[in-house]
Amino acid sequence: MNTIRETRRARWLRRGLDTHVSLPLFALLLLAALWAVTFHEIDAEREHARQAAVDSLHEMLGTYEAQVARSIDGIDQTLRMLKYAVERKGALGALPELGREGLLPPGVVFVVSIVDRNGMTVASNPRALSISVADQGYFKVHQQRDSGAVFVSPVLRDAANSEWHLHFTRRLEDADGQFAGIVVVETDPAYFTSGYERSRLGERGMLGLVGTDGVVRALRTGDTLSFGQRLGTAANAIGGRYSGMRELHGIALNVLVGLDERELMAGFEGRRREKLWEATILSGALLFITGSLWLWSWQGARTRERMRRAQETYAAASAASLDAFFVMREVRDSDGVIVDFRIVDANQRAMQMTGSSKAQLCSSTLCTLIPQARENGMLRHLTQVMRMGGMHEQEWQNSAPQLRARWLHQQAVAVQGGVVAIVRDISERKLAEERMLHLAHHDMLTGLPNRSLIGDRLDQTIAQVRRHGGSVMVAFIDLDGFKLVNDGLGHNAGDELLKVVASRMSGCLGASDTVGRFGGDEFVLLLNETEAADDAALVLERVREAVLRSVSVSGQDVQVSCSIGVAVYPDDGDDAGLLLKNADAAMYRAKELGKNNIQFYTREMNASIEEKLLLLEGLRRALEEDQFHLLYQPKVDLHTGQVFGVEALVRWQHPEHGMVGPDRFIPLAEESGLIIALGDWVLRTACAQNRAWQDAGLPPLRVSVNVSPRQFEEPQLVQRVQRALADAGLAAEWLELEVTEGVIMRDLQQAVAKMAMVKAMGASLSIDDFGTGYSSLSALKSFPISTLKIDKSFVRDLGNGGGDEAIASSIISLAHRLKLRVIAEGVETEQQRAFLCENGCDEMQGYLFSRPLPPEQLASLLSSGARPRLLTAVA
Numbered sequence: 001m002n003t004i005r006e007t008r009r010a011r012w013l014r015r016g017l018d019t020h021v022s023l024p025l026f027a028l029l030l031l032a033a034l035w036a037v038t039f040h041e042i043d044a045e046r047e048h049a050r051q052a053a054v055d056s057l058h059e060m061l062g063t064y065e066a067q068v069a070r071s072i073d074g075i076d077q078t079l080r081m082l083k084y085a086v087e088r089k090g091a092l093g094a095l096p097e098l099g100r101e102g103l104l105p106p107g108v109v110f111v112v113s114i115v116d117r118n119g120m121t122v123a124s125n126p127r128a129l130s131i132s133v134a135d136q137g138y139f140k141v142h143q144q145r146d147s148g149a150v151f152v153s154p155v156l157r158d159a160a161n162s163e164w165h166l167h168f169t170r171r172l173e174d175a176d177g178q179f180a181g182i183v184v185v186e187t188d189p190a191y192f193t194s195g196y197e198r199s200r201l202g203e204r205g206m207l208g209l210v211g212t213d214g215v216v217r218a219l220r221t222g223d224t225l226s227f228g229q230r231l232g233t234a235a236n237a238i239g240g241r242y243s244g245m246r247e248l249h250g251i252a253l254n255v256l257v258g259l260d261e262r263e264l265m266a267g268f269e270g271r272r273r274e275k276l277w278e279a280t281i282l283s284g285a286l287l288f289i290t291g292s293l294w295l296w297s298w299q300g301a302r303t304r305e306r307m308r309r310a311q312e313t314y315a316a317a318s319a320a321s322l323d324a325f326f327v328m329r330e331v332r333d334s335d336g337v338i339v340d341f342r343i344v345d346a347n348q349r350a351m352q353m354t355g356s357s358k359a360q361l362c363s364s365t366l367c368t369l370i371p372q373a374r375e376n377g378m379l380r381h382l383t384q385v386m387r388m389g390g391m392h393e394q395e396w397q398n399s400a401p402q403l404r405a406r407w408l409h410q411q412a413v414a415v416q417g418g419v420v421a422i423v424r425d426i427s428e429r430k431l432a433e434e435r436m437l438h439l440a441h442h443d444m445l446t447g448l449p450n451r452s453l454i455g456d457r458l459d460q461t462i463a464q465v466r467r468h469g470g471s472v473m474v475a476f477i478d479l480d481g482f483k484l485v486n487d488g489l490g491h492n493a494g495d496e497l498l499k500v501v502a503s504r505m506s507g508c509l510g511a512s513d514t515v516g517r518f519g520g521d522e523f524v525l526l527l528n529e530t531e532a533a534d535d536a537a538l539v540l541e542r543v544r545e546a547v548l549r550s551v552s553v554s555g556q557d558v559q560v561s562c563s564i565g566v567a568v569y570p571d572d573g574d575d576a577g578l579l580l581k582n583a584d585a586a587m588y589r590a591k592e593l594g595k596n597n598i599q600f601y602t603r604e605m606n607a608s609i610e611e612k613l614l615l616l617e618g619l620r621r622a623l624e625e626d627q628f629h630l631l632y633q634p635k636v637d638l639h640t641g642q643v644f645g646v647e648a649l650v651r652w653q654h655p656e657h658g659m660v661g662p663d664r665f666i667p668l669a670e671e672s673g674l675i676i677a678l679g680d681w682v683l684r685t686a687c688a689q690n691r692a693w694q695d696a697g698l699p700p701l702r703v704s705v706n707v708s709p710r711q712f713e714e715p716q717l718v719q720r721v722q723r724a725l726a727d728a729g730l731a732a733e734w735l736e737l738e739v740t741e742g743v744i745m746r747d748l749q750q751a752v753a754k755m756a757m758v759k760a761m762g763a764s765l766s767i768d769d770f771g772t773g774y775s776s777l778s779a780l781k782s783f784p785i786s787t788l789k790i791d792k793s794f795v796r797d798l799g800n801g802g803g804d805e806a807i808a809s810s811i812i813s814l815a816h817r818l819k820l821r822v823i824a825e826g827v828e829t830e831q832q833r834a835f836l837c838e839n840g841c842d843e844m845q846g847y848l849f850s851r852p853l854p855p856e857q858l859a860s861l862l863s864s865g866a867r868p869r870l871l872t873a874v875a
């Protein structure tokens with residue numbers, strides 16, 4: 001607990017000592033001190049300014065008091081002389097005498113007058129109207145009592161003088177000491193404020209006289225003169241001023257001086273503002289400097305904190321990491337050039353990877369640990385990282401026995417005085433990559449190079465030949481009959497066959513030749529340019545023979561052959577694509593020529609391909625333009641000689657090429673998918689024709705329609721058949737679909753399910769070309785079929801004592817055991833018919849009875865009741 005507390009205290013202390021914490025505090029203190037000093041100075045200045053104002057006021061008050069006292073003294077002297085003169089010369093003679101003696105004050109400033117005891121002015125200077133002042137305050141004051149002093153009245157004006165005047169008066173007495181009137185000296189109140197000096201009193205200063213009765217006698221404020229108001233009102237005007245009042249000796253008057261506070265303090269205010277500005281600017285500068293320093297120090301603290309954390313994380317991570325860490329310092333030679341790196345630290349993983357202890361590692365250098373470091377650029381890269389900073393990554397295949405990994409990845413980062421290399425064993429990843437690369441370039445089944453690798457190798461070989469001269473031979477190989485094995489014996493058997501064939505082909509080649517699988521049952525050979533043409537032909541011949549040897553797959557011996565097309569660089573094409581295309585064309589030619597042979601490319605071959613493309617183009621238009629029609633070949637019951645059915649066979653009346661046989665266009669239609677639409681048309685036309693024959697009163701026949709593989713696999717087949725029957729109004733029992741073995745064997749389960757649906761509809765099914773495929777005989781039992789059709793290739797030689805007779809008779813007996821009827825196609829001779837008849841074949845179809853006929857001819861044949869000549873004899 002104590003330790004935790006101590007640690008906390010230490011942390012707080014450390015934080016407190018951190019510049020980015022202490023700096024703002026220090027700045028705050030400095031700011032507080034700055035403003036305290038500023039305010040203190042302002043206060044002191046204010047006090048000083050105030051004191052100066054008070055002193056100045058007192059001085060001005062004294063000066064003004066002396067001025068006023070002097071003026072009033074002069075006025076009182078005049079009053080006394082006047083009184084004396086009146087007492088001596090009488091009221092009328094006083095003024096002239098004083099005038100003569102030059103003792104009268106100037107008339108423009110002072111009006112001197114003598115008033116008798118009744119209040120009537122009897123004389124005045126300057127001369128004025130005689131008026132009564134009996135009701136004036138100053139008269140009454142003297143009338144009522146003798147104060148023995150000068151009386152100063154408030155400012156008045158009378159009938160004799162329209163101007164406002166201050167009246168200074170003294171009492172006159174007769175010889176008996178009785179009131180005899182008054183003497184008056186009047187003057188403009190401004191007389192007493194004329195000493196207002198702007199330079200001393202300012203624009204809003206005050207100067208004036210106030211009676212002890214509180215009534216203002218004269219008051220100048222700036223340029224404005226006022227009088228008559230009571231001091232209370234005047235005091236309002238005094239507000240905001242420094243003012244002083246002093247009573248004049250022997251007269252009921254006070255002198256008043258006021259100085260405007262704002263004017264007085266203007267200097268101080270200016271200085272105060274200056275000081276405040278100075279303090280504000282200083283504060284701003286201080287804040288700015290502190291802020292900058294704080295930011296700098298905060299960033300520094302953050303960086304230090306990050307570095308501390310990074311170091312902690314590095315320490316933790318490196319201890320537990322799967323990567324090896326090597327901390328290295330540079331080793332320089334006498335010229336200062338970096339020549340190696342010394343290991344100064346390493347983690348556990350580094351020790352495991354090198355099988356060395358830390359001490360051993362720390363006594364070795366990069367180049368002793370990895371001798372290839374100089375050659376593979378590692379030393380150079382590390383030096384660069386050290387100089388320029390940043391990071392460098394490198395992967396290398398290790399050959400140093402010190403490191404226990406085949407492939408390594410290194411990431412190097414610069415640190416103070418060296419580099420840290422983080423090394424990871426990537427052998428597993430590299431192995432996986434190599435495996436992936438192999439898979440990407442090789443065929444999984446045979447392990448041979450695939451299409452993409454063959455393409456690359458062909459490109460490379462062509463490039464070499466282009467540089468050094470010579471030729472490249474490309475052979476395109478397609479297996480003949482592979483489909484039969486694949487469809488008949490299943491995909492596993494097909495795969496097995498491909499593997500055997502691939503290994504046999506490889507066995508025929510020289511070390512520098514390549515064989516690859518292009519896809520399906522297609523292979524490509526690249527034959528070494530140095531081989532003479534004859535040698536190359538020999539290699540191809542060896543390949544052809546090797547493929548021809550029978551192969552045992554799925555417990556059965558099968559035999560396939562291959563068709564080989566050859567194109568040669570540079571004669572047959574100057575790039576890989578063209579060479580392969582032309583070799584392919586040559587291979588097609590080999591197929592056309594009966595398969596199992598080798599063809600070298602000629603320009604005409606491409607012409608036949610172009611022809612094929614043209615044919616395809618025409619095929620697309622043929623349906624729309626109604627260029628197809630059907631022929632019907634009768635099927636005859638071998639025992640009764642009756643025609644019981646017909647096979648619908650399609651023909652294409654090409655607008656330019658004339659009649660085109662189905663052998664040419666059906667494979668094209670199948671390849672292009674047009675067979676779906678074409679097959680549907682055949683089905684509908686055959687159904688409609690059959691219904692038409694029935695409507696014409698001919699004996700009912702079963703019409704057979706060939707269904708191609710693609711057509712059979714199409715999901716809508718059953719619905720299409722239903723629609724064709726419904727649209728034609730034909731009962732399903734009068735329709736038969738002929739499918740080949742291969743079609744069924746592709747996907748046995750689905751095929752059987754589809755056939756069951758057709759059968760449930762009431763239509764029949766037969767297997768066409770039986771004997772050419774590899775149907776499993778046990779599977780035959782599960783087919784919902786009614787008839788097997790023996791392929792014409794087995795019928796051709798019947799009666800000649802060859803092997804076909806055994807095949808034909810076994811098919812017949814097998815079919816009968818499975819309760820199926822047997823029909824033989826391609827029966828052309830009486831000999832064939834006889835053999836079939838003797839061996840229990842049920843039905844036949846062939847030129848012996850009739851070639852395929854147009855519908856009208858078939859109708860005439862049927863209506864004529866014609867029977868085959870030979871059959872008639874039997875029947």
Ligand SMILES: Nc1nc2c(ncn2[C@@H]2O[C@H](COP(=O)(O)O[C@H]3[C@@H](O)[C@H](n4cnc5c(=O)[nH]c(N)nc54)O[C@@H]3COP(=O)(O)O)[C@@H](O)[C@H]2O)c(=O)[nH]1
Nearest residue numbers: 649650662663666682706707708825826827828845846847
């Ligand atoms: N999917 C579809 N295939 C069809 C359709 N129409 C025909 N075909 C298939 O085309 C192949 C060639 O047919 P074709 O040229 O019409 O040949 C048929 C007969 O004319 C021929 N034949 C009949 N009797 C004899 C004879 O005594 N000798 C002899 N050399 N040839 C004869 O055999 C062909 C009938 O074969 P098959 O269908 O196996 O019964 C052919 O494979 C047709 O199937 C079609 O509409 N759709």
